[in-house]
Amino acid sequence: MTLKLIFPSCLLIAWIGFCAYLSKNRCCGNELPEETIPLSSDRLSIQDRSTLVAKMETGFDFPAQRANLLHPISAQQLKTLRRLADYLATHPERRLTLTGYYTAQEKHRNADLGLARALLLKQELQHFGIPALQVATRQDMSSSQSDELPILKNAIRFDFEAMPAPQQLTQEMQTAINDQKVILHFDVAEGSIEPTPTQLAYFEQLQHCLTNYPTQSIKITGYTDDQGQPRQNVRLGRERALMVKNYLLDMGFSKEDLFTESAGERDPISSNTSAAGRAKNRRVEVELISAEISAR
Numbered sequence: 378m379t380l381k382l383i384f385p386s387c388l389l390i391a392w393i394g395f396c397a398y399l400s401k402n403r404c405c406g407n408e409l410p411e412e413t414i415p416l417s418s419d420r421l422s423i424q425d426r427s428t429l430v431a432k433m434e435t436g437f438d439f440p441a442q443r444a445n446l447l448h449p450i451s452a453q454q455l456k457t458l459r460r461l462a463d464y465l466a467t468h469p470e471r472r473l474t475l476t477g478y479y480t481a482q483e484k485h486r487n488a489d490l491g492l493a494r495a496l497l498l499k500q501e502l503q504h505f506g507i508p509a510l511q512v513a514t515r516q517d518m519s520s521s522q523s524d525e526l527p528i529l530k531n532a533i534r535f536d537f538e539a540m541p542a543p544q545q546l547t548q549e550m551q552t553a554i555n556d557q558k559v560i561l562h563f564d565v566a567e568g569s570i571e572p573t574p575t576q577l578a579y580f581e582q583l584q585h586c587l588t589n590y591p592t593q594s595i596k597i598t599g600y601t602d603d604q605g606q607p608r609q610n611v612r613l614g615r616e617r618a619l620m621v622k623n624y625l626l627d628m629g630f631s632k633e634d635l636f637t638e639s640a641g642e643r644d645p646i647s648s649n650t651s652a653a654g655r656a657k658n659r660r661v662e663v664e665l666i667s668a669e670i671s672a673r
Contacts, residue, residue, distance in 0.1 A: 418670065423461065424469060425537035431460040434530035437498065442483060442495035444574070447528060449500070457464045458498075461535070462505035465512075473512050475499055476534040478519035491516025493574035498533055510546065510582055546585075558664035563617055563658065570624055570661075580628060583665060587634050596633050597621050602655035603642045614639030621661045636666070 421436035422429065435452065440446040458558075465473060477495035495514035502512055522529050541549065559576045572580065586593055599614030599621075620638040623633060647654035 405520055421457075421531060421535075421591050423457070423535045425464070425468075430464050430537075431457040432437060433457050437494075437533045439494055439529045439532045441480070441527050441529060442490070444497060446491060446497070459500050459505060462507050465502075465507050466505075469511070472510075473502075473514060473661075474536045474538060475514050476518045476536065478522060478534070479512070479527060480519060480522050480529070489574045491518075493579065494532055496574045496577065509587060511540065516580060525612055556664055560588045561621060561661045561663070563661070564656075565577040568619060572624075580625065582661075583663075584628070585632065586665060589630070593665055594636055595625070595630070596662075596664055597625075597635060597637045598656055598662045599637070599639045600644065600660050600662070601642050602658045603645070603649040604655065611639050611641035612666045614641045617659075617661050621663060627665075 400578060414638050421432045422431045423469075435451075435453070437454065439445070440447050444613060461473065465471065467568070475495040475498050477491035477493065477498075479491035479494075485492050492514060495516060498512050499509070499512045503509060517534075519529070519532075522532075540546075559572070561570050561572065563570075563578070583595060587595070592658050597618045599616070599618035601613050602611040603610075605613075615637065618673050622637050642649075644662070645654075645658045647657040649658060
């Protein structure tokens with residue numbers, strides 16, 4: 378009698394233990410990846426001061442080392458972007474800042490990855506007719522993400538601020554533009570350009586400055602390495618400058634604002650004695666200049 382009672386009891390205990398194990402490692406019959414971050418960190422709430430603009434059960438997730446979303450934009454995410462667009466349209470005095478996060482390892486491999494993620498969401502908002510200047514983008518290193526995980530959860534932060542006055546906004550952009558210039562590099566037989574997210578943001582700032590400062594224009598200078606004849610290199614540098622000019626025209630720049638020239642193999646920024654150095658010298662530089670200079 379005693380043995381008959383003990384044996385079924387042992388089976389019952391073993392079964393309970395086995396079920397507990399399954400419940401710990403499975404959810405509704407689906408295995409949870411070991412890398413998955415707890416769902417409690419997924420929720421996204423977007424507020425402007427005391428106003429709740431939008432909220433979602435999940436934020437915008439990105440694969441490690443990639444600027445594209447982990448999944449296509451869901452109906453819920455699309456609804457959130459539409460609410461953001463509607464809010465900005467009815468509050469032109471407010472500006473949205475999108476901060477794209479990246480990890481330390483990603484920063485080492487791709488310095489613009491966080492900005493590229495923010496620009497992706499900005500482009501989606503612009504599809505709803507939101508002016509580019511009403512959405513600012515920046516990047517920041519995340520202290521809550523691990524380089525060991527293949528997914529960055531909630532990789533975009535949404536913040537609102539007062540829209541700067543037009544003069545202040547233009548001055549800020551002009552200061553940033555005057556401190557830098559875009560350098561686009563070319564392979565030997567390359568026939569197209571692919572600006573980085575930082576360079577695309579720079580071009581947007583150029584457009585705004587040209588609208589508000591008619592005394593400014595853009596100089597596009599083509600350069601080559603020292604391979605080939607000097608006269609041929611001048612022609613090649615001019616062709617590269619024209620290629621960039623056509624790209625900017627497609628972006629909506631005015632033809633009258635774009636000034637091209639070729640420096641050929643002059644003014645190298647690296648030694649032409651190595652392949653790596655010559656690759657750096659095959660470039661086009663884009664910078665903001667005074668219209669008086671371009672008219673000479």
